[in-house]
Amino acid sequence: MNIRVQAAAPAQRKAHPPARELGFGHYFSDHMLLWNQDAERGWHDARIVPYGPLSLDPACMALHYAQQIFEGIKAYHGDDGGLRIFRLSKYVERMQRSALRMCMPPPEGEGLQQAIRELVLLDREWVPTDPGSALYIRPNMIAADPYLGVRPSQSYLLYVITSPVGAYYPEGFNPISIMVEDRYVRASQGGVGEAKTGGNYAATLLSQIDARRQGYTQVLWLDGRERRYVEEVGTMNIFFRLDDEVITSPLTGTVLPGVTRDSVLEVLRQWGECRVTERRLAIDEVTDAARSGRLREVFGTGTAAVVSPVSQFAYKGEVYRVGDGQTGPLSRRLFDHINDLQHGRLPDPLGWAPRIDT
Numbered sequence: 001m002n003i004r005v006q007a008a009a010p011a012q013r014k015a016h017p018p019a020r021e022l023g024f025g026h027y028f029s030d031h032m033l034l035w036n037q038d039a040e041r042g043w044h045d046a047r048i049v050p051y052g053p054l055s056l057d058p059a060c061m062a063l064h065y066a067q068q069i070f071e072g073i074k075a076y077h078g079d080d081g082g083l084r085i086f087r088l089s090k091y092v093e094r095m096q097r098s099a100l101r102m103c104m105p106p107p108e109g110e111g112l113q114q115a116i117r118e119l120v121l122l123d124r125e126w127v128p129t130d131p132g133s134a135l136y137i138r139p140n141m142i143a144a145d146p147y148l149g150v151r152p153s154q155s156y157l158l159y160v161i162t163s164p165v166g167a168y169y170p171e172g173f174n175p176i177s178i179m180v181e182d183r184y185v186r187a188s189q190g191g192v193g194e195a196k197t198g199g200n201y202a203a204t205l206l207s208q209i210d211a212r213r214q215g216y217t218q219v220l221w222l223d224g225r226e227r228r229y230v231e232e233v234g235t236m237n238i239f240f241r242l243d244d245e246v247i248t249s250p251l252t253g254t255v256l257p258g259v260t261r262d263s264v265l266e267v268l269r270q271w272g273e274c275r276v277t278e279r280r281l282a283i284d285e286v287t288d289a290a291r292s293g294r295l296r297e298v299f300g301t302g303t304a305a306v307v308s309p310v311s312q313f314a315y316k317g318e319v320y321r322v323g324d325g326q327t328g329p330l331s332r333r334l335f336d337h338i339n340d341l342q343h344g345r346l347p348d349p350l351g352w353a354p355r356i357d358t
C-alpha cells in the first residue's frame with residue numbers, strides 16, 4: 001500500500017514530556033494516520049500527516065448514532081534498542097471483527113498493519129525507553145456521512161494516533177480492589193459486548209464512579225441475564241485461581257476477546273502447571289472459595305497493565321480477601337514473562353513481538 005507522508009515541520013513538533021510525567025493517554029506524538037473508505041473508492045488515500053484536530057461535519061453520523069470502533073495496541077523499546085509491536089495482527093483482526101458487528105467495512109488487515117508500523121517508525125523518537133513505558137497506539141474508525149437517520153454510513157474515516165505512556169505501576173506491582181456490580185450490566189447476549197465500540201465504555205461510567213466513591217478501583221461485571229456469572233472487569237478480562245484451576249469466562253459474545261487474555265491462556269498452557277479452563281463461573285462459587293481459603297489469586301489482564309492482581313472484592317455489602325491479600329506468585333510470573341517477551345528479552349517462538357525496525 002502506498003502511504004503518503006507529510007512530515008511535521010519543526011514548528012509543529014512538540015516537546016517530549018519527562019518520563020515520570022507521562023501517565024496514560026495525556027500526550028500525543030507528532031503524526032497521525034488518516035485513511036478513508038467509501039463504497040465507490042473502497043479504502044483509499046492513506047496518509048500520515050502532522051497530528052492535529054479533525055474537521056468533521058456536525059451531522060457526522062458517528063457523533064449521533066455511535067457507529068464507531070477502536071483498538072488499543074502497544075509498541076515497545078526493547079533492551080537491544082529494537083522497536084517491537086506486540087501481537088499487532090491479533091489486534092487488527094479484532095478490529096475487523098468489531099467492524100463487522102457494527103456494520104462497518106473491515107479495514108484491509110495487511111494495509112492497516114503496514115500503516116501502523118510506518119507511523120510508529122516515523123515517530124520512533126516518541127517510543128519511551130524507561131522501564132515499563134510504551135507507545136500506546138490508538139486506531140479509531142468512525143462513520144463519516146453527514147446525515148441524520150439511522151442506517152449504516154456510506155463513508156468512513158479510520159485514523160491512528162499514538163501516545164507515549166508511562167509505567168502502569170510506577171510505585172510497584174500493587175494489587176487493586178474491585179466492586180462486583182449487581183445492579184447495572186455492561187453487555188448481554190446478542191448485544192455488542194464483544195466489539196470494541198465506544199458505547200460499551202460510556203455504559204460503564206456510572207458504575208465506575210460509584211465504585212470509586214466506595215474506594216474501589218474497578219468494577220467487576222456479571223452476566224446481563226442472571227447477574228450471576230463473572231464476565232470481565234473495567235478494561236480487563238479477569239482470571240480466578242481456585243486451588244490449581246485457573247478460570248476465565250468463555251468468549252460467548254458479551255466479553256471483549258482480550259489479546260492479553262489470549263496470551264495469558266497460551267503461556268499458562270505452555271507451562272502446564274495448572275488446569276486452565278474457560279468456563280462460566282458463578283460469583284457464589286468465588287465467594288465460597290474465598291471463605292474456604294481456596295481462592296488463591298485473582299488478576300485482570302489487559303494491554304494497559306498486562307496483569308493486574310486483585311487483593312479484595314466487595315459483593316452485596318461484604319468484602320472478600322483474595323489469598324493473603326498480596327500479589328500472588330502466578331500473577332507476578334505472568335506479568336514478568338509477558339513483559340520480557342514484549343521487550344525482546346526471551347526467545348519468541350510464536351512471533352508475538354517482532355522487531356519492526358530491521
Ligand SMILES: Cc1ncc(COP(=O)(O)O)c(C=O)c1O
Nearest residue numbers: 235236237256258259260302303
Ligand atoms: C472491556 C475490555 N475488556 C478487556 C480488555 C482487555 O483486552 P486486551 O488484552 O486486548 O487489551 C479491554 C482492553 O482493551 C477492554 O476494554
